[in-house]
Amino acid sequence: MPFQRPIVLLLLGLLLAAGWWRLRPEPGPLQETRLLMGTTVTIEADGLPRDRLTVAAAAAFAEIARIEALMSSHLPGSDVARLSAATGEAVVAPETAAVIARGLEVAARSGGAFDLTLGQLKELWGIEGEAPHIPTAGEIAAALAGTGPEALTVTGTLVRKRAPRLAVDLGGIAKGYAADRALAVLRKHGVTSAAVNAGGDIALLGSKQGRPWRIGVQHPRRAGEVLTTVAAIDRAVVTSGDYQRYFERGGRRYHHLFDPQSGYPADRCQGVTVIAPEAMLADALATALFVLGPERGLELLRGYPEVDALIVAADGRLHATPALAGALPEPP
Amino acid sequence: MKFLLQRMTLTDRLVVLVLLLAGLGGSVWVAAAPPGRRVVVSDGIHVLFSAPLDVPRQVDLAGPLGATRLVIGADGARITASPCALKACMGMGPAHRPGDLLACLPNRILVEIEGEHEASVPYDLLSR
Numbered sequence: 001m002p003f004q005r006p007i008v009l010l011l012l013g014l015l016l017a018a019g020w021w022r023l024r025p026e027p028g029p030l031q032e033t034r035l036l037m038g039t040t041v042t043i044e045a046d047g048l049p050r051d052r053l054t055v056a057a058a059a060a061f062a063e064i065a066r067i068e069a070l071m072s073s074h075l076p077g078s079d080v081a082r083l084s085a086a087t088g089e090a091v092v093a094p095e096t097a098a099v100i101a102r103g104l105e106v107a108a109r110s111g112g113a114f115d116l117t118l119g120q121l122k123e124l125w126g127i128e129g130e131a132p133h134i135p136t137a138g139e140i141a142a143a144l145a146g147t148g149p150e151a152l153t154v155t156g157t158l159v160r161k162r163a164p165r166l167a168v169d170l171g172g173i174a175k176g177y178a179a180d181r182a183l184a185v186l187r188k189h190g191v192t193s194a195a196v197n198a199g200g201d202i203a204l205l206g207s208k209q210g211r212p213w214r215i216g217v218q219h220p221r222r223a224g225e226v227l228t229t230v231a232a233i234d235r236a237v238v239t240s241g242d243y244q245r246y247f248e249r250g251g252r253r254y255h256h257l258f259d260p261q262s263g264y265p266a267d268r269c270q271g272v273t274v275i276a277p278e279a280m281l282a283d284a285l286a287t288a289l290f291v292l293g294p295e296r297g298l299e300l301l302r303g304y305p306e307v308d309a310l311i312v313a314a315d316g317r318l319h320a321t322p323a324l325a326g327a328l329p330e331p332p
Numbered sequence: 333m334k335f336l337l338q339r340m341t342l343t344d345r346l347v348v349l350v351l352l353l354a355g356l357g358g359s360v361w362v363a364a365a366p367p368g369r370r371v372v373v374s375d376g377i378h379v380l381f382s383a384p385l386d387v388p389r390q391v392d393l394a395g396p397l398g399a400t401r402l403v404i405g406a407d408g409a410r411i412t413a414s415p416c417a418l419k420a421c422m423g424m425g426p427a428h429r430p431g432d433l434l435a436c437l438p439n440r441i442l443v444e445i446e447g448e449h450e451a452s453v454p455y456d457l458l459s460r
Contacts, residue, residue: 028448033433035376035442040435044457130417130438200460208456216455223425229455239459247418273459 039199047192056189119167176283236279241271268293369447395439
């Protein structure tokens with residue numbers, strides 16, 4: 001009987017194919033990025049077959065787009081745009097009302113450092129637009145007229161404005177809410193490990209391959225460098241800094257985080273990172289702490305025992321809640 | 333197996349050995365070698381451009397405001413010219429690590445570096 005070359009070669013081929021199949025790299029977690037809510041939104045998800053992860057991520061992005069359509073101040077027809085255009089009151093979606101109510105709560109507890117009613121002021125400065133400029137003192141005073149924690153009241157889905165020209169801006173809370181909702185959608189689809197990063201507002205689901213997620217905190221003055229790294233599971237991490245959106249005139253930096261008292265960019269911090277159970281709360285508190293500064297900011301957090309923060313003061317000194325003290329980098 | 337070996341000529345055995353070694357070696361190489369990093373540009377939905385990160389080039393990417401210039405060089409991919417007002421995308425510097433992003437929101441240009449993540453990077457996500 002002659003040597004059965006075709007059969008042996010076929011068996012050899014099958015053996016090699018099986019070996020390659022076993023040795024080929026496993027596909028890592030799904031990672032996709034979209035431009036939504038005026039920023040980049042990246043979803044990383046794991047724990048399911050790739051096709052189910054793709055479906056889950058698509059649903060999560062759709063959820064963020066839905067929230068953007070409700071809460072963007074730039075989209076005509078959004079709840080926020082209708083509310084700003086209304087002279088007195090407007091009925092909004094239940095979740096828009098809930099987000100506004102949550103924002104008003106943080107506004108009240110922070111003594112107005114977090115403010116949902118700075119729409120006109122932000123428009124005036126134009127820092128996120130095509131032509132940013134420094135307004136006059138009179139223009140700033142006019143834009144601040146009628147603003148503050150009492151400027152809005154929510155009753156069910158009815159939102160009332162104290163002043164007819166008041167412009168509502170949910171920029172300091174809606175991204176966080178969207179990240180929370182996207183995470184909820186991923187969870188509903190059976191995803192067990194995920195991160196939603198909406199322009200630095202990060203919401204985390206579970207752990208990453210059995211260990212805590214490691215979140216790098218951007219150094220506020222050294223682009224591309226990380227100030228420190230924090231570990232988190234099932235938490236949200238949000239950073240607000242004066243380096244994110246700004247312009248410079250005469251050697252001074254004018255950024256997008258405004259002090260509602262002065263109408264000018266807040267100047268007590270370079271950056272604030274908040275770790276909280278949900279991104280919506282972390283988002284609002286990061287802005288509030290940035291405006292308040294380290295001392296008053298940490299004082300505010302005594303009322304939020306589930307929240308931690310790392311604050312880089314305007315002079316570069318670091319402050320943190322006790323749980324994060326270990327994450328502070330060594331002084332140079 | 334012994335029966336089979338007895339039936340094989342020396343050339344047969346050499347052919348089988350070479351095939352086995354080449355096949356197994358190739359499989360290990362495929363498994364071990366990191367895939368090349370790529371620059372992928374999209375408008376957030378559709379891919380507009382894709383290229384290896386290790387081949388220097390310059391490309392003008394069309395967006396709603398005009399052309400955003402992307403340069404791929406030794407230090408990675410960077411945006412060197414943009415029709416947007418703030419030029420924040422130009423200030424982002426180079427992107428070279430897998431997962432790095434550059435974005436020009438007004439001109440709807442999103443630049444991503446794709447490839448295997450580096451084990452040496454001490455974080456999974458960056459909060460900024």
